[in-house]
Amino acid sequence: xxxxxxxxxxxxxxxxxxxxxxxxxxxxxxxxxxxxxxxxxxxxxxxxxxxxxxxxxxxxxxxxxxxxxxxxxxxxxxxxxxxxxxxxxxxxxxxxxxxxxxxxxxxxxxxxxxxxxxxxxxxxxxxxxxxxxxxxxxxxxxxxxxxxxxxxxxxxxxxxxxxxxxxxxxxxxxxxxxxxxxxxxxxxxxxxxxxxxxxxxxxxxxxxxxxxxxxxxxxxxxxxxxxxxxxxxxxxxxxxxxxxxxxxxxxxxxxxxxxxxxxxxxxxxxxxxxxxxxxxxxxxxxxxxxxxxxxxxxxxxxxxxxxxxxxxxxxxxxxxxxxxxxxxxxxxxxxxxxxxxxxxxxxxxxxxxxxxxxxxxxxxxxxxxxxxxxxxxxxxxxxxxxxxxxxxxxxxxxxxxxxxxxxxxxxxxxxxxxxxxxxxxxxxxxxxxxxxxxxxxxxxxxxxxxxxxxxxxxxxxxxxxx
Numbered sequence: 001x002x003x004x005x006x007x008x009x010x011x012x013x014x015x016x017x018x019x020x021x022x023x024x025x026x027x028x029x030x031x032x033x034x035x036x037x038x039x040x041x042x043x044x045x046x047x048x049x050x051x052x053x054x055x056x057x058x059x060x061x062x063x064x065x066x067x068x069x070x071x072x073x074x075x076x077x078x079x080x081x082x083x084x085x086x087x088x089x090x091x092x093x094x095x096x097x098x099x100x101x102x103x104x105x106x107x108x109x110x111x112x113x114x115x116x117x118x119x120x121x122x123x124x125x126x127x128x129x130x131x132x133x134x135x136x137x138x139x140x141x142x143x144x145x146x147x148x149x150x151x152x153x154x155x156x157x158x159x160x161x162x163x164x165x166x167x168x169x170x171x172x173x174x175x176x177x178x179x180x181x182x183x184x185x186x187x188x189x190x191x192x193x194x195x196x197x198x199x200x201x202x203x204x205x206x207x208x209x210x211x212x213x214x215x216x217x218x219x220x221x222x223x224x225x226x227x228x229x230x231x232x233x234x235x236x237x238x239x240x241x242x243x244x245x246x247x248x249x250x251x252x253x254x255x256x257x258x259x260x261x262x263x264x265x266x267x268x269x270x271x272x273x274x275x276x277x278x279x280x281x282x283x284x285x286x287x288x289x290x291x292x293x294x295x296x297x298x299x300x301x302x303x304x305x306x307x308x309x310x311x312x313x314x315x316x317x318x319x320x321x322x323x324x325x326x327x328x329x330x331x332x333x334x335x336x337x338x339x340x341x342x343x344x345x346x347x348x349x350x351x352x353x354x355x356x357x358x359x360x361x362x363x364x365x366x367x368x369x370x371x372x373x374x375x376x377x378x379x380x381x382x383x384x385x386x387x388x389x390x391x392x393x394x395x396x397x398x399x400x401x402x403x404x405x406x407x408x409x410x411x412x413x414x415x416x417x418x419x420x421x422x423x424x425x426x427x428x429x430x431x432x433x434x435x436x437x438x439x440x441x442x443x444x445x446x447x448x449x450x451x452x453x454x455x456x457x458x459x460x461x462x463x464x465x466x
Contacts, residue, residue: 063090088340095290098335109326132304139285140168150222164392166231289332359453
């Protein structure tokens, strides 16, 4: 049900105003974007950079700590932090020092191990319990390798995923369950199979009965899941769900893969550590080397021993590419784990994120909005729904006010989302594209948290005043 105080006409009016301001204040970024369109697909080096609102992204001059300066001289409080890739903070001095030292004096990549890799393996085991690890370039690479390993290890073909999750550009998870029908996610290029049900079984999160029904035929090699769903808003597991997930996967001989690439914001050991989860396979990426391309993939001893004995082992282990496990990435991982992804930083970040959550909730209560706020550790977001959904279907097909259909003629993907991102950007705050997700970084201050809450409060006042 739409929030009664806010009209679509008022939203559209403010979007037009903020759009005009954005274009007027970013002439250099607009000019660079137009020039880049001659040689870069969509005017950007990676497609997701195109989804920033405003018609074009800001072009970055410098990023340091939790701040970004663009080519037009604007300084932003960065609450996006590279969609968690910059969770350690931009240009963290200890991480950049370690990477620079490796590149300058020891070489970028040799396809040979370094002593740092021993430290990293031990530290990953200490944090996440799994004893054996591989280092890859991205979490997508890690998830792909993990699913291939699970299929060979179990002799089964099917993968079980949850509706609305995201695990990178992994074909098995790029599909959607709509009222019991599994289809390739709309708009994706070249799915690997026309009928995704030949490789994937997809159910709703938090549904134990559906989980057992899906696993009972004993034809699923691996369940792949986030411990807390994040792609369609924060959706937390209901009490006992993870216990049931672990019990049922073991009962039916299915491996359990937990992907913490978006939920590591819960703390230095992620949700897996906070909830004492016990996966067979574990994946983390993006920020694990301070934003330098790297991911970590963990296995149980049993799976690792099987992999090590496999012939020809080098073909299997080479998945992910020649640059996987390179010395520079390993040096970055060690520095990030030692100096950024630690208890002291997370304690401070989570305290500030709790302040942000409470501030946003107060704004919502004051204006009696039908929105909710959710948080995982240092990640905070709000959505235009009266309460948090319990699964992907409820999130994907909820009656969100002023959805994409309302403004399709303007080419907007959701006017409230567009407005909030534009409004914040014009006032020196960057949020994660598509989501209203804000990350508190290691150097974020209390004043910066209050500034963000204040900007959202001012926007809401303008909305309801119309």
